[in-house]
Amino acid sequence: MQVSQKSKETFDACRFCWMCHHICPIGNATGHERNTARARALSLSLVERGGLALDEEVSSNLYECALCSGCAHDCITGWDPTKFTKESRLAAALEGVLPPYINTLLDNLADYGTPYGQVEENAELSKAIAALPKTADVLLFLGADARALYPAGALNAIALLKAAGVSFTVLQDEPTDAYASNFLIGAAEETRAAMKRASEAFAPFQTVVCYDGTDAAAFLREGKEWGVVNAHIVTFPAYVVSLIKDGKLAPKKGSTAYTIQDCAYIARELDDDTSIRTVIDAIGERREMLVSGKATMLGGQALMATYMADVIAKVGARRMREAVIAGAEVVVTENVGEYLALSAAAPQGVKVVTLEEAVLSCL
Amino acid sequence: MTDFLFTMVLSELEDAVGRENCSTREIDKVAHSVDYFWLSRMWADRGYRMPEADVVVSPKDAKETSAVLKIANYYKIPVVVWGAGGGTQGGAIPVAGGIVLDTKRMNAIHDFNEQGMYIECGTGAIYKHLEWEANQRGYATMHYPSSLTCSTVGGFLAHRGIGVSSTKYGKIDDMVLQMEVVLPNGDIIYTSPAPKHAAGPDLNQIFIGSEGTLGVITKAQMRIFEQPESRKFRGFLFHNMTDAFNAGRELLQKFKPSVMRLYDEAETSSLIKKIVGVAKPGAFMNIAIEGVAELVEVEEKILLSTFAKYGAEDLGSEYGEKWWKEKITFFYPGNMMDLPQMFGTMDSIAPYGKIEKIYWEMKKAIETNFPQAKFIAHFSHWYEWGAMIYDRFIVEGKDVPTDPHEALRLHNDIWNLGVRTAIQHGGVVNDHHGVGIKLGRLMKEQYGSAMQVFYGLKKELDPNGIMNPFKLGL
Incomplete structure (x- = not known):
């Protein structure tokens, strides 16, 4: 199996350690032992030792992980199971043993630039994008999840930047979804090429604002690490903070209590759990779940919902239950996948909003 | 079993728990074949496959558990109950194949009862989730073992677990009120609504520590406490x-x-x-x-x-x-002993008049007979009448036989000597890790003719001997 020595050391460390069992949103939702970092590591260590074949069963279990880094964040001694999971996905791809549903997503990526295939864009969103100037200092990168799955969120993001008087644009044809490629096959040539294409598309702009935390994390972590993304990229929550600080947005602080669902990819991978709190503090009261901030528990995942919808629904329901116990009335999210899963799980009396929707309501 | 009959049984199990909760996939069998037991880890480390189940089932409640046990009893198929697999004694390893019954789908919190000071939950709940549930409402479970984040309620009950605050708050067997148990014949029973009574022997204490040999605990009311000021x-x-x-x-x-x-x-x-x-x-x-x-x-x-x-x-x-x-x-890995070292925690318990003697005798026995082994210990759970020894032996990797069968023999020789020394000087075979397959053979030496009580319970409740065979010395 073509994985790094570091990955081999990590799955050998993790294969007999159960300490992150509680923190895995997928394992908690399915109750399947195979979904634990420990079991995944055990299977890979057996593959490495010749006791198990790297086949479709083993590789499909690699895709039952959201790469949310909850396990890595929780590990006191610093092991990161997501690293070997991602590398092993690539190894499985190279050995031609990916599950069919992953091959479909990859085919979609290759053919249409998004894992969701040929999706007709929401007419209102297309119109809003077409109405924007073609050149500007700021690029709002909406990402495949918003364009395909939640155009209302994309429209709100555009509306908020307009309300702030920002000179910005959105690309009619955004470059191939680098985040999805990174999620599905990690550091493959295809992912690097997608990152490079994105970087080239970003080059004319001084600032690129990533609407979805998943995209931002991919560009800012892997993209920068591989040296293929040079643009000045900011997350949407961080950009909203700057707009408020610069006086371009002046929301009125109301009495609504917002329960924060941190985007794991922003909070942990980009080490930023303060931007969303700064915004919430400017518009209302903040309410925290017990497990939050950098320790947050995933509440949904758009890409995984395409191939394990029932599990992601359970992930959302479990997280929503925690929000309700914390007294949630309005839950505020930072990415499309969590917005969709939590919205679907919200009981009567609890509203789920995106960050821009929350800010827009206070202008 | 023929392929035809196996497929017939499988279809019955799928009918009982749903096809998606019934797996014959290799990945699921492997995941349920290695627990925290050093021998299972060593076996896997050498690239060997541990004994695996023929099928892994995940019932959602007592009713589905009952259906599974009825099927298993009819066909006389072994059933091994699996919580989260963090046990050290090999108690959850399906050594005889058959069905692994994973409890983690039974992880719901059914009731947070502030009046009665308990949480009623499925026994597949990870204990840390109970702790979170309690903390969010200003309470605590006060059960804090090192495996808090990685073990289920049922796992702790099955082997009589203990946490670091046990001296004040008690062991897991002190922390449970009523339990729901599915007997091997599929009957669903409830223990008494209060844990202290004079209505005969305590049903709770028959099933707590029985390691899945007498039935499956599917629901439990676990105590909560006010956070200390x-x-x-x-x-x-x-x-x-x-x-x-x-x-x-x-x-x-x-x-x-x-x-x-x-x-x-x-x-x-x-x-x-x-x-x-x-x-x-x-x-x-x-x-x-x-x-x-x-x-x-x-x-x-x-x-x-x-x-x-x-x-x-x-x-x-x-x-x-x-x-x-x-x-x-x-x-955590990096701080804990790990392969290629050989190690084990022998934990024994005894009254004060004996415990220190046991410590010195075990230390002497291990270090004299196995000079390659280091013996370290702490005493982590104390009572008014006695204390337990958390004693460990550690053999460095260079001294561990490369042949896994020889390594197994050395491992068992050290265990035999250590535990027999403890028993000989008035100690008990184990304090809180349980027995499993690791120490089953020593149960008879611990209890002598008293074992007939356990045999009697086993024979009456599980006449076909399907429940967790070769564990607990039963």
């Missing part, structure tokens, strides 16, 4: 173990701290030095006192005066607080 730590360094035992015993006649942990000189100079930072020679003891602030003040004074009589050096609160913060850190 004050929690204070105090570290001490004793000149020798005898003084520490006498001090601890005397203290417990006066009040109950929550945490009491005494480390022998070998462990003080290794693990405690590394994690907590105590760099002086001697035996380190950490005490935590908690509860109502006024009482804690008084208890702290009693603690200081009692330990001073035995010459303990007061190290202040710093080391104790550090220990509390790092109490689980000890068990």
